[in-house]
Amino acid sequence: MTASTTAPGAGIAIPAPGRPARPRRKKAHTGHGAWPLLFVGPLAFGIAVFYLWPIVRTAYFSFTEWGVFGGSTWVGLENYQRLLADPELGRAALNTLIYTGVVVLGVPIGLVLAALLNRPGLRGATLYRTLFFLPYVAMPVAVAQVWKIIYNGDYGVLNWALGLIGIEGTYWVSTPGWSLIATAVLGLWLSLGFNIIILSAALRNVPRDLYEAAALDGASPMRQFRSITIPMVGRSVFFLTVVTVIAGLQLFDLLYTLVGTANPVMRDTKSLVYLFWEASFPDNEKGYGAAIAIAILVITACVTAVQFLLQRKWVHDV
Template identity: 35%
Template sequence: MTQVTEPPSVAPSAPAPAKAIRGTWRHRGRRRQAFWGYAFIAPNFLGIAAFLLLPIVISLGLSFTSWDMVSDPEFVGLDNYQRMAGDAQLWVSLRNTAALALMSIPLGIAASLGLALALNRKLRGINIFRAAFFLPVIASMVAVAMVWRWVYNSEFGLLNQFLESIGIPGQNWLTDPDLVLPSLVLVMVWKSMGYNMVLFLAGLRAIPRHLYEAAELDGANAWQQFRNVTLPLLTPTMFFVTVMSIIGSFQVFDVVYIMTGGGPGDASRVYYYWLWQNAFEFFRMGYASAMAWLLFVILFVATLIQMRFIGRRVQYEMG
C-alpha cells in the first residue's frame, strides 16, 4: 500500500505593515509636490536665466572686446580696463556721482526718518497723509522729471516766481554748474522719500511699546527716548536704507537724462549717464561693458565695507 504524501503547505506571506505603506505613499506625495513646485517656478528661473544671468555673462565677455554693435566683436584683452584709467570723463563722472551720493543719502535718510516719526501716530486720517507722501514713489520718473523741469525753469518756473515774490532773485537751477547737482538731489530725495518712510515706519512699529514705558518711568524725556530706544532699534532699518541708497545713487540715470543731459558742461554727467553715452551714443559697447563691471566692483566693495564696519554695530534688540 503506497503512502500518499501531501504537498508541503505554503505559509501565506505576511501583509506589509501599515506604517510602511503610509511611508511609501507619503514619499510619493512629497515627490509629486516637489515636481509641481519646480514646474511652477520653472518659468521664473528661465526668465532670470534669460534676462539676468545670461546678459551678465555676455557683458563680461564683451568687456574684453571692441564692438560697435554692427561689426563682429574683436577681442582686445584688457585694453578697455586700461583705457578707463586715462579716461578723464570717467573720473569726472565718478566725482559727480560721489558728490550726488554724499548730498542725497544723509538728506534722504534724515527726511524719511523725520517723516516716519511724524506719521507714526494713531490719528484719524493719518493713512491719507501716508499715501500722499508715498505717491511720488509710484509715479513715473519721466513724469516727475518733467514736472520738476517746469518748477526749476529760470523764466516762468514756480520756484523762481516764489523767490521773486519774497524779494529773492531767481536762479538758473539747471544751467548753473554750482546749483545743478543740489537741484537734482532735491528731486531724488523727494522721489524716494516715501519708500524709505515706509521702511522706517515698519521699523518703528516693531519696537516694543514697553521699552518706552520703562524709559518714561525712569524719567527720560522725548529726546532721550529717541536717542536711547528708537535709534538703537532702528539701526537694522537704517543700515538697509543706507546700503540701498548708496547703490541707487550710483545708478542714477533717468533724472539726469531728462532734466540736464549731463550739463551744463560736465557738471551733472554722472557715471551711469557716461556709461550710457559710450554704449548708445558712441557705440563703444565693449568699453561700456567694462565700465559696468567697474561699477559692480565699486558697489560690491562699498557694500562689504559697510557690512564690515557698520553692519556689526547694528543692534537688533535692547541689551
C-alpha cells in the same frame, strides 16, 4: 495627499503615526529629493537667463571692440586702460558720489518724518502718509518733466517763491554745480515716500512698553527717540541705506530727463551710468560701454560689501 512618509515632500507638518518627532523632522530637512529644485527652478532659470548670463556676456564684451553695426574683436584690456585714462571718469565718479551722498540723507529725513507721522493722536496721518508716498508711485520721467518746469530759471515756481523772500534764484538745472544738486534734491524727494513707509512699519513694531518704561524712568521724548527708536529700527535703516546707495550709484534717468542730453552743463554733470550710456549708444562703442558697466558693478559690490561689514558695528540684533 496621505500621511505616508514615503512620498517625498508630502506633508511636512503632518507627524507620521508611531514615529518619534525628532528623527522625522531631521528627515524632512534632507529628504525632499528633487522637489525644492522644481519650485526654485523657474525663478533660478529666470535669474540665470536674464541676469547672470548677461553679466557674463557683458564681462566678455568688455574685452572686445565693436564695429558700428555689430561684430566684435578681442582687444584684451584696452577698454579698461582707456577707462582709467578717461578724463571724464574722475568727474563722473565724483558726481555720482555727491548725488548718492545727498540722496542717502533721505533715510534720516525719512526716519524723522516717519516718527512724526507715527505720533499717537496725529490727525489725518493716513492723508499725510499718502501724500508722502505719492511721488514714489509716480513715474520718475514724468516727475522730472514737472520739476524741470518748477526749476526753470526765468519762469519757474521755485524762483518765484524764493523771490518772495528776497532771494534771487538761478538756472537750477542749467548752471554747472547746481544742476547736480537740483537732480539730487529731486532724487531725495522721490525716495522719501518709500523710506517713510518702511520706517513707519518698523516703528510700529517697536513694543510700546519700552517707551512706557522709559517714560517712567524720566526719559524725554528726544531721549526715547535716541535710545529706543533708533536702535530698534536699525535693521530697516540699514536696509534702506543699502538700497538707496545702490540706486544712487545707478543715477541716470533723472539726469537724462531733468538736465537733458543737449544741455551744455551735461559736460560737468555726467554720472558713471551716463558715461556708460553715452559710450554704448550715442557713441556706439559697446565694448567700452561694457567695460564701464563692469566697473560700475564692481564699485557697487565693493560699496555694498563695506556697508555689510560696517553694519555689525551699529545695527543691533533685536
